[in-house]
Amino acid sequence: MIAKECPGVTLGRRRFLGAAAATALVGADLVGGTGTLIAPATAQQPVSPRSVRFPDGFVWGASTSSYQIEGAATADGRGSSIWDTLSHTPGKVLNDDTGDIAADHYNRYLEDVALMADAGLSAYRFSVAWPRIQPSGTGPANAKGLDFYDRLVDALLRRGIEPWPCLYHWDLPQALQDRGGWTNRDIASWFADYALIVAGRIGDRAKNWVMLNEPSVVAIFGHGLGGHAPDLRGRENYAAAIHHQNLAQGRALSALRAAGGKDWKLGTVLSVQPVKPATGQPPNEEAVAKWDAVWNRVCLDPLFKGEYPENMGVDFQPLIKAGDMEMIHQPIDFLGLNYYSRMHQTADPAGLFGTGFGASPEGTKHTDMGWPVEPDGLYEQLIEFRDRYGNPPVYVTENGASYADWVSPSGKAEDGGRIFYIRDHLLACHRAIQDGANLRGYFVWTLLDNFEWGFGYTQHFGLVQVDRETMERRPKASYYWYGDIAKSNTVPM
Structure with missing residues (x-):
């Protein structure tokens, strides 16, 4: 079911993306991407004699983030992060949940690596917790943090899994937030120094490096609309957070490239969601173009074109200093795409940017998070990269869905809705490849049920259940199904 808001809780991206959901899943039944109802006791993997094969060498992986799974919040010298601060503030997260324990991955990583290996995954995108490496945000490294x-x-490589470290996935050291965080221009240099520390320790083995995860989400919901850490508001904060993340990304790319790691591939991860007019209201192309710029173009255009969108000039011009755009306009070896659904926009004079979320097309299915299920939007976005940004090498670094799951009488964890969701998005990926998109791999979101930001532990995206009392892992039907795909390089139609 769509999670309900509780008094005092602001749910950030999760609330806004789900706000226009016209229908919710009822009871324990799940609606697959094909519109098929799957009863809890009889959910089965989709079976078809037909399948599509992906190109040889296609990467099959899973993604996670440090604050959402690691736990061990004070272990081995880890400092506090902005999400520690927010989640420990009463009323900011459903049920006042925190990431103090999360999925206890810090202590159970060997078990989790074994799960990935048994599924046949070839890559794992994980994030490094900046507060573990530099508890005060700057200065000498914490050796025990790097040790983890x-x-x-080493554990990944022993099992034949390629590590894909992401340097920042939202858990900024609180000590840096106390100095202005992403609104302070100096953070670009702090981030580059931190990147060099991490790469200096594991860069002899880790070859694929992600700079940032979803800078637009950090800026919109952490600094513009509020709800995500550090829970700031206002257009000036939003613009500063975007520009300084872009600048930090450029400086880190430049620093790592200068460090000259052998065979390193350097990239970043953006949340890019096609924007369409809301259904049931007069189409407003100005609102669509504005939100497209706010969410998508302010990250894509500086990276690939060295400029901000024209309709955002008034926000960014005061922040730009000599040499900034050249530093941001760095070559990358790959782009990570996080895709969940399209965004349906309408004019809203009360909105921070004069826009607001509206209804998706009639008949659209929704996940338990209230997000529209729109696999065609993923195809559309991959083709746009082909046509608008020079067809760079792209990896889908997040794609997945929150659906209820249950344990059947046989003891299996069933989640048929997730299987259909992933299948339909993978078929969209295959179609895009056939049409010339330079897609190289797919990382499902996510391996484990985790701390889902403002929703705490009420939403489940994982291929694997995590018992909140015992931390026991129970693979779901989707885990075995996705593992078959990874091993066979084929997807059933």
């Missing part, structure tokens, strides 16, 4: 990622990388 050292052990993790």
Whole structure:
């Protein structure tokens, strides 16, 4: 079911993307991407004699983030992050849940690596917790924090899994937030220094490097609309957070490239969602173009074109200093795409940017999060990269859905809705490849049920259940199904 808001809780991206959901899933029944109802006791993997094959060498992986799964919030010298601060503030997260324990991955990483290996995954995108490496955000590294990622990388490689470290996935050291965080221009240099520390420790083994995860989400919901850490508001905060993340990304790319790691591939991850007019209201192309700029273009255009969208000039011009755009306009070896659904926009004079979320097309299915299920939007976005941005190498670095799951009388964890969701999006990926999109791999979101930001532990995206009391892992039907895909390089139609 769509999670309900509770008094005092602001749910950030999760609330806004689900706000226009016209229908919710009822009871325990799930609606697959094909519109098929799947009863809890009889859910089965979709079976078809037909399948599509992906190109040889296609990467099959899973993605996670540090604050959502690691736990061990004070272990081995880890400092506090902005999400520690927010989640410990009463009323900011459903049920006042925190990431203090999360999925206890810090202590159970070997078990989780074994799960990935048994599924046949070839890559794992994980994020490094900046507060573990530099508890105060700057200065000398915390050796014990680096030791954890050292052990993790070794464990992955022993099982034939390529590590894909992401340097920032939202858990900024609170000590840096106390100095202005992403609104302070100096953070670009702090981030580049941190990147060099991490790469200096595990860069002899880790070859694929992600700079940032979803900078637009950090800026919109962490600094513009509020709800995500650090829970700031206002257009000036939003613009500063975008520009300084872009600048930090450029400086880190430049610093790592200068460090000259052998065979390193350097990239970043953006949340890019096609924007369409809302259904049931007069189409407003100005609102669509504005939100497209706010969410998508302010990250894509500086990276690939060295400029901000024209309709955002008034916000960014005061922040730009000599040499900034050249530093941001760095070559990358790959682009990570996080895709969940299209965004349906309408004019809203009360909105921070004069826009607001509206209804998706009639008949659209929705996940338990209230997000529209629109696989065609993923195809559309991959083709746009082909046509508008020079067809760079792209990896889908997040795609997945929150659906209820249950344990059947046989003891299996069933989640048929997730299987249909992933299948339909993978078929969209295959179609895009056939039409010339330069897609190289797919990382499902996510391996484990985790701390889902403002929703706490009420939403489940994982291929694997995590018992909140015992931390026991129970693979779901989707885990075995996705593992078959990874091993066979084919997807059933």
